[in-house]
Every structure is written in structure tokens, then in C-alpha cells.
Amino acid sequence: MAPYRRPLAIALTAVAGALVAGALAAGLWGGSDGGLVVLGKVRGHLVAMGWGALVALIAAALTGLRQPMARIALAVAPAVLGVPVLLIGTLGALLSDEPKRTQDLAAPGNEGRRLVVERSYAMIDPVWDVYVHEGDGLLERRWAVGTFNGDAPANALGEAVWTGPDTIRMAIGDGTVHEVTLAPGGRPDRTVSAGW
Structure with missing residues (x-):
């Protein structure tokens, strides 16, 4: 494995984790019943954050693993499971009206x-x-x-x-x-x- 690949895979996994953590924080503390306004704004971008986390995880899998079959399995699994959910979310976001x-x-x-x-x-x-x-x-x-x-x-x-x-x-x-x-x-x- 090239020396840069492992740190890059770790960094991409950290980016995905940060996006998921941000989405969770926005979901928990960004509502309109006493929620923080800044997290409410983040809450409006959950679909984009989901896409970003998925891309980062797939890139981490492709970058960090040595064996080609393991790369393929870890790259395909999130795509197969996550893409339909994110597509539905994207469609909902496109159809909704921005206040x-x-x-x-x-x-x-x-x-x-x-x-x-x-x-x-x-x-x-x-x-x-x-x-x-x-x-x-x-x-x-x-x-x-x-x-x-x-x-x-x-x-x-x-x-x-x-x-x-x-x-x-x-x-x-x-x-x-x-x-x-x-x-x-x-x-x-x-x-x-x-x-x-």
C-alpha cells in the first residue's frame, strides 16, 4: 500500500463521521422549539450532508483497503443501501419550498x-x-x-x-x-x- 493511502482513508472516514455527527446534532438541537438557530440552518442541508458522508465513506474504502474484492464490497454496500434513501431525500428536498x-x-x-x-x-x-x-x-x-x-x-x-x-x-x-x-x-x- 502506498504510504499516503492509510492516512487519507482515515481522514476521509473522519470527514464522514463529522458530517454524520453534524447531522445528528442538527436533528437533536436544531428544531424550532428552543433549538439553536445555527443548527436549524444545518438541518436544512441534511440531504447534502448524507451525500457527502456516503461519498467520503466510499472514497475511504477505495483508498484504504489493499485487497480489490474488499474494496469492491465496501464501496458497493453503502451505495446499494444508501443511494435509494438519499435519492428519496433529495427528491423531497427539491419538492419542498424554502421559507x-x-x-x-x-x-x-x-x-x-x-x-x-x-x-x-x-x-x-x-x-x-x-x-x-x-x-x-x-x-x-x-x-x-x-x-x-x-x-x-x-x-x-x-x-x-x-x-x-x-x-x-x-x-x-x-x-x-x-x-x-x-x-x-x-x-x-x-x-x-x-x-x-
Whole structure:
């Protein structure tokens, strides 16, 4: 075996491990219920991370093994098992709509807290998701405050505003007004949903 091959195989395996660890961390701590915003962004790239880990593992197998049959077996096995799963994930990612941020308001008297509204689509129906972001940088957390499916105009989000440093008012198309109060860490006392 060439002297460079073993360290290269170890490095490629480490890259695959780092991608898998990053995907797991994003899955565990990147949600919208108090999850870290930076990991939530990583969570949007899980399919690409899966492809990267698979390629790195196959390259490690091809690079690090001496016997040709062992190389073939270890290169083919992940491809046969992983490619169908990753293709389905890729198709799902291509068909999903990337949310568009339509509002980002700082809380009155609390610069570290923001009200964020994102619009996306569920098939053809407009959907609004309302979040509170608390903190900044790598420790910024995200809390879900409301989700509104605009299939029927009565459930469409008409307004989301701060009424105080710890209070949010959301009005929907039928005139219903929802008030949500936030705890000191940013956690809402409830999550509002309409149209689901």
C-alpha cells in the first residue's frame, strides 16, 4: 500500500463521521422549539450532508483497503443501501419550498429578542410560521409561536406585532386576535395554529 493511502482513508472516514455527527446534532438541537438557530440552518442541508458522508465513506474504502474484492464490497454496500434513501431525500428536498423571511422585528426594550415571520407553501397553500429568536450568535435560540395555513383566507396571517417586550399579538383573516406571552428565556406560553 502506498504510504499516503492509510492516512487519507482515515481522514476521509473522519470527514464522514463529522458530517454524520453534524447531522445528528442538527436533528437533536436544531428544531424550532428552543433549538439553536445555527443548527436549524444545518438541518436544512441534511440531504447534502448524507451525500457527502456516503461519498467520503466510499472514497475511504477505495483508498484504504489493499485487497480489490474488499474494496469492491465496501464501496458497493453503502451505495446499494444508501443511494435509494438519499435519492428519496433529495427528491423531497427539491419538492419542498424554502421559507422566505417576510418580517424581522426587534422587541421593544429588548434588542436580543426578535419576532420573525416566514412564508412558505404547503403544496399550493401559503403558510406563515411565526417565531421568536432569543439571543445572538451561536447561542441564538428559536421558539415557534404560531403557524397559519392560508388555504382559507380566514386562517391567513394578517398581522404579527409586538405589544410589549414579552407579548406578541397575531391577527388572522377572520379578525381573530391571538395574544402570546413569552417567558424570560423566550419560550412562549402557547403556540397558536389556524387552518390545520
